[in-house]
Amino acid sequence: MTEKPSVHEMHADQLLLRTDRKTGIVGYGAYVPRYRLPGTEVARVWTDGGSGTVKEKSVAGLDEDVITMSIEAARNAMLRAGIDPCELRAVWVGSESHPYAVKPSGTIVAEAIGASHNIQSGDWEFACKAGSEAMVAATALVGSGMGKYALAIGMDTAQGKPGDALEYTAASGGAAYVIGPADESVAKIEASYSYVSDTPDFWRRPEQKYPEHGQRFTGEPAYFKHIETAARTMLEQLGRTAADYTYAVFHQPNPKFPMKAGADLGFTPEQIKPGLLAPVIGNTYAGASLIGLTAVLDIAKAGDRILMVSYGSGAGSDAFSLEVTEKIAERRALAPSTADYIARRTPIDYAVYTRLRDKIDMG
Amino acid sequence: MNPDVVIAGIGQIPVGEHYELSLRQMGVRALRAAIKDSGGLKPQALYIGNMLSSVVSHQANLGALFTDYANLGGIESFTTEASGASGAAALRLGYLAILSGYVDTVAVLGVEKWTDMAHSESETAAALGLDYDYEGVQGLSETGQAGLLMQRYLYEHNLPADALGGFAVQAHANGVNNINAYFRKAISLETYRKSGMTNPPLNLFDAAPYADGAAAVILTRRDLLPKDHPQPVVRMLGSAIATDTLALHDRKDPLAFIAAKEAVQSACAQAGIMPIYTDVLELDDSYSIYAALTLEACGYADPGEAPAMARDGGLAPTAIRPAMTMGGCKARGNAIGAKGIYQAIEAAMQLRGVCGLNQVPDARLAVTLALGGPASTAVAHVYDKIESRE
Amino acid sequence: MEIPRHWRLKQQRYALMGEVCPHCEAKIFPPRDVCPECGGEAKTQFAFSGKGKIYSYTVMRDAPAGFEHNSPYTVAVVALEEGPMVTAQLTDLGEEPVAIGMPVEMVTRKIREDGERKGMIVYGYKFRPVMAA
Known part of the structure; x- marks a missing residue:
């Protein structure tokens, strides 16, 4: 396939996105739910051998979804940022498992962390890069001077068909970033x-x-x-x-x-x-x-x-x-580390997994 | 001087699963039995204690329903609601109405239809007595609340998990001889120990069964009793309601059951007696922990001592502190909004001396205490007997 | 569907937003605009830390309608660091047994769904054993 020449080809040496105002990550926060499904469990049920490519994957609890996990990651990011939540001008959540098909995750997260009502909010969808796309947008918003801080989150309770190769890996978790001025950043x-x-x-x-x-x-x-x-x-x-x-x-x-x-x-x-x-x-x-x-x-x-x-x-x-x-x-010690969340683990079997991930038809 | 308010008539249907009877049929049966027992007195008002009919039977405006179906010809009537103390609150209303002089003769009906819905649906309705926004929404039920209280109680007094078993054993022993009881089979402490925990540490025998029930009393002024009214006559000496916070967690000390204490003390003060002088104590054992906390709050037992009192037979009809004499909520059954009227009837029967094998010897004074929730509302009444028409 | 009643409580449900009494400094949860300690008017917002200890707990094995999905679950009365007690589910319980006095911290979780799969999701506070930070 040949691609048409475009403005980018004409300026092919200047493709990077840079902001007039320097920006940076002011706060960051991880979240991993505590349940783990070993690859051997998926293999036990579906393939009678092998165990997939990962040792185990994280699984959200019964009362968790992208919104609750985003809230916790955002709280961790805000703890590290140390800013008043009212200074945020955007709360954006990127995911492919938003709990609502129509109704933003972002407004619930914003309300839970005490952000003001004067913000941009919307859900991003681009498969596994919805979260980083939200980070680009947050960088642009801060870099343009439209706002001082913006919160971008990438979070999923990933779906994988039972028995599919994806089932070994499709996991729950993610992270949140407060983007702000470079001179305040980590x-x-x-x-x-x-x-x-x-x-x-x-x-x-x-x-x-x-x-x-x-x-x-x-x-x-x-x-x-x-x-x-x-x-x-x-x-x-x-x-x-x-x-x-x-x-x-x-x-x-x-x-x-x-x-x-x-x-x-x-x-x-x-x-x-x-x-x-x-x-x-x-x-x-x-x-x-x-x-x-x-x-x-x-x-x-x-x-x-x-x-x-x-x-x-x-x-x-x-x-x-x-x-x-x-x-x-x-800033690092102001919230639980990624390793803290990974260390906090409860292994589950495939039966419990089907319940936690809502795979049982309750009629 | 205030007139003497007397219980002229009593009527009840057995507590149980009355699938064949509707809310209105149950209530009318109890009412007609009470009127008949009173020698045919004609009430000028009917007060109804009920908690769940709006949800479980999709029926409100019970005043119009029961006056109509009981053929009471358009008299004053309405419902009082105070969760599990609804019936007792209606009783107080009847008592006050006669004391006020505006009404001479009152019928008070406690009625609860539990089985019109699937058990789990009725259970959800029963949880309406909790603080919906702060307890119910967290998935707590009334039984769960009792589990919370029991856990804390056992912890504070360093008691074993089976410590409260004596209450169910005593209640079931008494239920054997009550033809209106839901359960008429004695149990052993071993049975209690082996039963499954529904809300640990609370087990199946720590919770009285919710069931259908209807009970009614006719109150009147003593001077209006028919000349041939059987003796002795049961008189109401005191009536009090006290409230506590709706949510358990809003109390400084959830184990204190302050409203139970206030209601009993206040009703007894009106009667001119000390609570300990009562011969019969129809307390609220919707949960065994309620019974324990009530005994301790009201001074019938020292803190942490009520379970031993129950286990050692101290609540038996022939012991020092007869309680739950006809089986209590545990064996007679917990007919929720009707509970307070069943208690009043059982107190009246003790004072009339008609309790057979469960008769408290020489019973002269009785106290009833009905609770709405974990003593969120507490309604106490005091009764005595008058031997002859002076 | 009970949209307005859940909506109006969202701040306190999501983040334990209560009140502080301007007269006697008492911390108030849930917000009730009247101080339960001194009776004065108290409408100043106060964000609770979410740290507390278990006062008592029980397990709901026979869940009320609307909560079957999560059954069995543990409900506790939690004494918050700032004073008031709240009723809430415990979540993320590991191998360590729940005990009276156990330190816990607030997290925001799904409480229930208002209507099977179609209704709004109610989010609110729960507590879990304190995570090492």
Whole structure:
């Protein structure tokens, strides 16, 4: 397929999104529910062997959904930001499992954290990059001067059809970010860049409970093409290489894909592993790259550079280049760490899982 | 000087699952029995205690319903609601009406139709007595509230899980001899111990069964009694209602049952007696923990001692503190809004000396106490007997 | 459907928003505009910390209609750090047994759905064992 020349081709060396006012992550917060379904349980019921690609995945409790999990992640982000919730000018939630088809998650989250009524709110949907898209929008809102702070959340109670390969990994969790002025931030946002195309690798039609996917088509033309294009463009146009970064976080539908994408881009396993949570919590869809980033921020030092690249089916990737500031040290301990949530775990069997995830037909 | 208000007639149907009877049929049966027992007195007002008919039977405006179906010809009538103390509140209304001088003879009906809906639906209706916005919405029920109280009580007094078993054992022993009781089978402490916990540490035998019931009394001025009215005559000496916070959690000390204490003390003060002088105590054992907390709040037992009192037979008809003498709520059955009238009838029967094997020897004074919720509302009455028409 | 009554309580339900008495400093939950301690008018908003200890608890094995989905669940009376007590479900209980005196913290969770699958979702406070921060 040949692509038409566009304004971007004409200015192909200036594709990065940068803001007039410098922005950064002022607060961040993770959330992982406490239940874990081991891969061996899915295998026990469906394949009589193997255990999938992850050890276990996180599962939301009976009383949890994207809204409740977003509230907790947002509260953690607000604790670290230390700002009056009334200073937020946007509360945006990206997810592919919003509890309501029509009725925003964002207004409930905003009310729960004490945000004012003078905000932007709306739900974002772009498969697994809905959360990072909300982060780009928050960066733009703050960077333009329209508001001082904006809250962006990526959260999911991911769906996977019983017995499908996705069932081993489709997990619950995510993270929230308060975007604000760079000089108040724990990590400055140097630039972002997004790359999208019409690539039908994974989707869910209205009224359908579970998504469909193109199996191996989800790999090269979808995940790798978009992640690597977004990352390469970012590196090239910043005049950097993988070696200039301390950490890299990629969308993680399984443990293998981000390791391979990272290797293709020149990153070492040491740069990728701190932000690679898929082996222990699975794929939290819109939350996946965002919570990988919270795990990195939990351990990063001032001066560290972080590259985060999300991926959403359908398809697209958002890349963020971040530089950690000295403020990280004092803010980190103000809320539970990503590791705290991962350590808090109750293993469940497949029977309990079907109840928690509402797979039992109650008639 | 105030006139003497007397209980001229009593009427009740057995508490139980009356699938064949409607709300109105049950109430009319009790009313007609009470009027007959009074020697045919004609009430000028009918006060009705009921909690659930609006939900469970989809029926409000019970005043018009019962005066119509009982053929009472358009007299004053309406419902009082105070959760489980609805019947007792109606009784107080009847008592005050006669004292006021505006009405000479009153019928008071306590009626509850439990079985018109599936049990779980009626259970949800019963939870209306809780604070809906702050307790009900959290998935708590009245039985759950009792579980919370019992857990805290056992903790504060360092008692074992089976400590409260004596209440159910005593109630069931008394129920055996009450033809109007729902359960007429004695149980052992071992049965209590083995029963399943519905709201740990509260077990099946700690909760009185909700059931259908209707009971009525006819009140009148003593001077209006028919000349041949049987002796002795039961007189009402005191009546009091006290309230506490609706939500259990809003109380400084949820175990204090302050309203129970206030109501009993106030009614006894009107009667000119000390609470401990009563010969019969028809307390509210909707839950065994309610009975324990009531005994302690009212000074019948020291804090933490009521369970031992029950276990050691201290509440038996022949013991020092006869209580739940016809089976209480546990064995007679908890007919919710009708409960207070069943209690009044049982007190009257003790004073009349017609309780057979459950008769409290030489019963002269009786106290009844009905609770709406965990003593959120408490209604106490005091009765004595007059041997001859002076 | 009971939309208005849930809607009007959303602030206190989502975030334990109560009141503080301007006369005697008593912290009030739920908000009632009249101080239960001194009887004075009290309409000043006060956000509770959500930290507290279990005063008592029980398990609902026979859930009322509308709560069957979550049965069995634990309901507790929690004494909040600031004074008042509240009734709430406990959630995220791990292996550690619930006990009177156990420190707990507020989380916002689904309380119930108003109508099977079609109705509004009611969110509100629950408590869980304190997570190490």
